[in-house]
Amino acid sequence: MTKKRAPMVDESGEVRELTAADLRHFKPADQALDPQLYSDLLKMNARARRGPQKAPVKQTTTIRLSPDVMAAFKATGAGWQTRIDNALKDWLITHSPS
Known part of the structure; x- marks a missing residue:
């Protein structure tokens, strides 16, 4: 018989602190999300990344x-x-x- 996990939120809607046992039940995003949504998120993330500069135009100071x-x-x-x-x-x- 498996042990029942505690609810993630209490009666007032507050989310409790996650435990290592909770994290073991999590699925990777590509398995948990709708495939189209996951694909859209990947595209958004790829656009947000800055590419390498051809030549540095400013100096850090x-x-x-x-x-x-x-x-x-x-x-x-x-x-x-x-x-x-x-x-x-x-x-x-x-x-x-x-």
Whole structure:
């Protein structure tokens, strides 16, 4: 006789912590999902990956910025690092870094 597993959610809808025994009952996604859905997910994941750069166009660095500058740029959403780069390029047009 097999031991009955505990429900995954309690009466209030909270999911309990998974155990090693729970994980042994999981199936791989290709077996658990509808084949079309699994295929669509694979295609989406393949498109999301970035390919190798032909030639690096930017250098990685660490820079210390004041909190208000960081907050202002981060508040503009994704791409904030590129906007900082563009702001510095604009500054270089009329200023000398020395």
